[in-house]
Amino acid sequence: MQTPPTAKRIDSTREHHGDTVNDPYAWLKDPQDPETVAYLEAENAYTQERTEHLAGLRERLFTEIKDRTKETDLSVPTRKDGWWYYSRTEEGKQYRIHCRVAANGDTPPELPQDSSALPGEQVLLDGNALAEGHDFFSIGVFDISCDGNLLAYATDYAGNERFTLRFKDLTTGEDLSDVVEGVFYGGAWAASGDYFFYTTVDDAWRPHKVWRHQLGSGEDGVLVYEETDERFGTGIELSRSQEYLFCESHSKVTSEIRFLRADDPTGEFQVMGPGRRQGVEVSADHQGDRFVVLHNHGAENFTLGWTPVADTSQFNVLLEHRADTRLESVSAFADHLVVGLRRDGLSGLRILPTDGEARDVAFDEPIYSVHPDSNPEYDTSMLRLSYQSMVTPESVYDYDTATGELHLRKRKDVLGDYSPDDYVQHRDWATAADGTRVPISIVHRKGVERDGNAPCLLYGYGSYEHSIDPYFSIARLSLVDRGVVFALAHVRGGGEMGRAWYDNGKMLSKKNSFTDFVDCAEHLVEAKWSAPDRLVARGGSAGGLLMGAMLNLAPHRFAGVCAEVPFVDALNTILDPTMPLTVIEWDEWGDPLHNADVYEYMKSYSPYENIANTEYPPILAVTSLNDTRVGFHEPAKWIARLRHEAKGGPFLLKTEMEAGHGGRSGRYDAWKEEAFSLAWMLDQMGLAKA
Known part of the structure; x- marks a missing residue:
């Protein structure tokens, strides 16, 4: 030995x-x-x-x-504007293939029995082709422009989470000449598709800078925000409504949000509400003429509020604080809100229509996990959610927020x-x-x-x-x-x-x-x-x-x-x-x-x-x-x-x-x-x- x-x-x-x-x-x-x-x-x-x-x-x-895994498989397509987006795997291949097909209705296209490509498929990104010749491969950015014509994607071939950002013209299938090295996860398109915002990290691996890259400029980008407090990291995202950019700074116990109209990408970000307050965490989304805000100011388990876009100085209450319920997330849609919550050790979802009574999405297993899935569409009554338990494989549902009906779109196959x-x-x-x-x-x-x-x-x-x-x-x-x-x-x-x-x-x-x-x-x-x-x-x-x-x-x-x-x-x-x-x-x-x-x-x-x-x-x-x-x-x-x-x-x-x-x-x-x-x-x- x-x-x-x-x-x-x-x-x-x-x-x-x-x-x-x-x-x-x-x-x-x-x-x-x-x-x-x-x-x-x-x-x-x-x-x-x-x-x-x-x-x-x-x-x-x-x-x-x-042998228990369906090696050739498809995800349930997700609707965004005029397209259904999905990914699929092929037997013998290590990585996912990202695709889309043109949308002909509100119901996801029927998945083929053999899980092969959908008719009319356009391959956006093939991870297997990108990974060829490399021992490691991962994607840190995958973001479609608002008009559906451009893809921002970033790759890592070492595992050190420093990515190279590129842009693909989806009308031609060719990469643009723009290449930005050393970016971090995430990013956001401006409304026009001329600009893309991304983040970089410092030597301590803290995402501390947000940059604005103008496509075709020949330059990496213009610095739009730098987080100088070493306790905080920062990031950038586009609201589901595609009307506002949110730049969020956050430590483990404190956060601050800046916002900017997505059709004014060279403008100045404004601080939402009273700004940074030690121990106060804030997250937000946009709905109509207001921002909906989840925060814990005076509310240990968080409360849900709103504030007018025109004047964010005051947060009004939508859901009061409860000692037995932790509010974890809020997603805004045109005519309803979706709140992720936790009670008695279980996750849950609550639907808040703008003109109706709140409703919880109910399941009957003794223990389970439920969370919002991919929901890029703003003006829709369907909520895509992900559900699983220790005996029920990952399941994708569409929940009709108007009727309360659940539609099972797919349950992960377990072969044998x-x-x-x-x-x-x-x-x-x-x-x-x-x-x-x-x-x-x-x-x-x-x-x-x-x-x-x-x-x-x-x-x-x-x-x-x-x-x-x-x-x-x-x-x-x-x-x-x-x-x-x-x-x-x-x-x-x-x-x-x-x-x-x-x-x-x-x-x-x-x-x-x-x-x-x-x-x-x-x-x-x-x-x-x-x-x-x-x-x-x-x-x-x-x-x-x-x-x-x-x-x-x-x-x-x-x-x-x-x-x-x-x-x-x-x-x-x-x-x-x-x-x-x-x-x-x-x-x-x-x-x-x-x-x-x-x-x-x-x-x-x-x-x-x-x-x-x-x-x-x-x-x-x-x-x-x-x-x-x-x-x-x-x-x-x-x-x-x-x-x-x-x-x-x-x-x-x-x-x-x-x-x-x-x-x-x-x-x-x-x-x-x-x-x-x-x-x-x-x-x-x-x-x-x-």
């Missing part, structure tokens, strides 16, 4: 608030250093050798995912003999140490005995008010069909139970996220769903921080932990304002650089800082060399320190050398990576031969 790589230890001290700390693996930070690259490659070789016995299982899992009736989903509640009830969403195959013998995968996130709602997964079927119970721990720090749920899992209350997760694990054992030697945990990014921190609290509770792009060196990263996104993150974690209390608190939970000389379960850490959100060095340092200071394991590190935060970009490559992780987790559950 190959011995694990040994990372050299180099004394590298830091001093903060009178505290001197040695960081022996700080050298593992430079992706250009040949010694660092050699170390990562040695780790990959070791991981491959330690998991070689799973090669057959990995292949079976990949085949299961592939899948039937939702073969599975059970429900919600459990764990009790935290402080008495808080923490929801857990559970799915398993019928017939699984609740006797403490079932293997279980517990997933968690718990940061940024991001809710992990019940969702369907084809890949997850490969677990539950082997008898695995799958559970989602909706811990504090997420948004599942409203704004207070988030506030009680961030800053100086962050440890609630970690203890909640441990309490959920204990509940699953006490409720006879599983046992510690069959219970595996999984989380990624900020959920990877959750994995590392809860492991230091209760390593004996788990048979294994899969941590993906894990934020495990949190203190060192948040101490360094030159690191990507650090200053923006101070509103989430606190500022340990300038606040001694925050420093001590973060030091007490940061996974890298708190590894104990005790038995840890096997750990698989997965990362990517080009990740700009969580540096590869964080899991690399963490695994190296675990090997030196902890017992147990083995501790494995797997680094994608051509990928970013989301891992491999092609769908077949992504399935292979998922099969790798699933095989490892099944092995820790004792199901490697299943």
